[in-house]
Amino acid sequence: MNTPKKRAFKARLFGEFARIGKALGNPHRLQLIEVLAQGERTVEQLAEDVGSPVANVSQHLQVLKAAMLVSVRREGLYARYSLADPRVFRAWQALRDLGQARLSEVDAVVAEYLGDRSKFEAVDAAGLRRRLEDVVVLDVRPRSEFEAGHIRGARSVPHDELAARLRELPKDVEIVAYCRGPYCVFADEAVAALRAKGYRARRLAEGYPDWRLRGFPVATGGERG
Amino acid sequence: MNTPKKRAFKARLFGEFARIGKALGNPHRLQLIEVLAQGERTVEQLAEDVGSPVANVSQHLQVLKAAMLVSVRREGLYARYSLADPRVFRAWQALRDLGQARLSEVDAVVAEYLGDRSKFEAVDAAGLRRRLEDVVVLDVRPRSEFEAGHIRGARSVPHDELAARLRELPKDVEIVAYCRGPYCVFADEAVAALRAKGYRARRLAEGYPDWRLRGFPVATGGERG
DNA sequence: CGGCTATTCAATAAGATTATTGAATAGCCA
DNA sequence: TGGCTATTCAATAATCTTATTGAATAGCCG
Known part of the structure; x- marks a missing residue:
């Protein structure tokens, strides 16, 4: 293959990949991906979750759909969106890890809103897995998300119920709380x-x-907690 | 934390991640990342490799630098760019895999320029690794890239020398050729x-x-091939 | 110093992206 | 059928992105 032809090939090929990059290049769309990583959602639920007008969310979903990152299932009046492929979450994860590692602004924003988290050192997934039998695992997401899938053995105590249900938890065993994502x-x-x-x-x-x-x-599914 | 504050937090945080997405949302920049994954390059080398004007490449490199994806080392007249972190390649890889899996256009473009590749079924990395001792591994990249790093045991036969050096290769052993990337x-x-x-x-x-x-x-480094 | 080279900067015009708004569609239910 | 609701479409203005151009900078070498 000669050079101009090869150039055209690369240009078109990388143009396709860039479509996906573009779709990932907007904060609202990344938020949508994070929510959808928890499970299927209607447009309205998404709008509620990310705090944007519905028309706006719909527009962003069209972009994600055009890049083949989400798929829709229509059910009566509702359009139920979900991630089209586990690789979509993987890509978001790669991007997120990169940002966390390289952008000091990420640290700065987290520190400004959450304070210095390093003092409560977090458990990583591999670490929790090893100690799964020795700790109480607390799922603080809404119950519907817990039911759609959770860490095996976790107890569902949605964040807004925690204060009222403290007495259910043991003081002599370590508690590990988790949520939708690292942020x-x-x-x-x-x-x-x-x-x-x-x-x-x-x-x-x-x-x-x-x-x-x-x-x-x-x-x-299941009831535990 | 109350909801408006939480919204502001998410918006700023995801805004940071989206900066990286944006940087990945352009075909030329993705090409630059692919070339830089082979090793350090000057602006001029990159311009040559991707076939764009130097000023243009410099501009895209500024974008990549602002997103902390590449770093520069200045050496006399030259600015030597490289990927800032292995995670940058990981993110590009995630994006590429996603595109390959989900975008039929990728298949279409590849088929148009390379024909149907499926008939010459490719070896994957894990497969080659298992059979590393049983095959001849051929590195067809330019020699400088081979010297900067190659699959252990591979022979360097840059693509433009292959025709003249066929006789060096055995007919009774399978040959596995590799290059910069899957495309x-x-x-x-x-x-x-x-x-x-x-x-x-x-x-x-x-x-x-x-x-x-x-x-x-x-x-x-080394000479082999 | 003056000429040379690699890189960056700056300005611009064309094009893409985004939020916002209000209207259109399409399925449910009475 | 008509009313209701979830979603999408369409149009617009404001804001970014991009390629292109030519000038500016900064280090080398004689």
Whole structure:
């Protein structure tokens, strides 16, 4: 193959890949991906979750769909969106890890809103897995997300119920709280609340989708907690 | 943390991640990343490699630098750029895999320029690794890239020397050719040329950076081939 | 110093992306 | 059928991105 032809090939090929990059190049769309990593959602639910007007969210979903990152299932009045492929979460994860590692602004923003998290050192997924039998695992996401899938053995205590249900938790066993992702605030808040009351608590560094992607044990539905 | 504050937090945080997405959202920049995954380059070398004007490449490099994806080392007149972190390649890889899996256009473009590659079934990295002792591994990249790092035991036969050096290669042993990446045309051309002359040849599905990232055996410098 | 080279900067015009708004569609239910 | 709801479409203005051009900078070498 000669050079101009090869150039055209590369240009077109990389143009296709760049479509995906472009789709990932917007904060709202990344938020949508993070929410969708928890499971299927309607447009309205997404709009509620990310705090944008519905028309706006719909527009961003069209972009994600055009890049083949999400798929829709229509059910009566509702359009139920979900991630089209586990690789979509993988790509977001790669991007997120890169940002966390390289952008000092990420640290700065996290520190400004959550304070210095390093003092409550987090457990990573591999570490939790090893100690799964020795700790109480607390899922602080909304119950519907827990039911759609959770760390095996975890208890569902949605963040807004935690204060009222503290007495269910043991003080002599370490508690590991987790949430949607590494930047999900509920887990941090739960840890802070628990520590304030004398519990031994830490957060899982990552979120449920990260855990599942590693192939670590999960369960669905059920009542526990 | 209350909801408006949480919203602001998420917006700023995801805004940071989106900076990286944006930087990955342009075909030229993705090409630059692919070339830089082979090793350090000056602006002029990059311009030559991707076939764009130097000022243009410089501008894109500024964008990549602002997103902390590349770093520069200044040496006299030259600015030597390289990937700032192995995670940058990982992110590009995630994006590439996603595109390959999900975008039918990728298949279409590849088929249009390279024909249907599936008939020469490629070896994947894990497969090659297992059979490393049983095949001849052919590095068809320019010699300087081979010297900067190659699959351990590989022979350097740059694509433009292959025709003249066919006789060095054995006909009774399978030959596995590799290149910069899964879409690097030289490996396909080498396989086609070898097969046409009666050699048993296949290509490695991925490229050298993928091999190295997996932690498979590599070597640098040296003469072999 | 003056000439040379690699790189960056600056300005611009064309094009793409985004939020916002209000209207259109399409399925449910009475 | 008509009313209701979830979603999408369409149009617009404001804001980014990009390729192109030519000038500016900064280090080398004689």
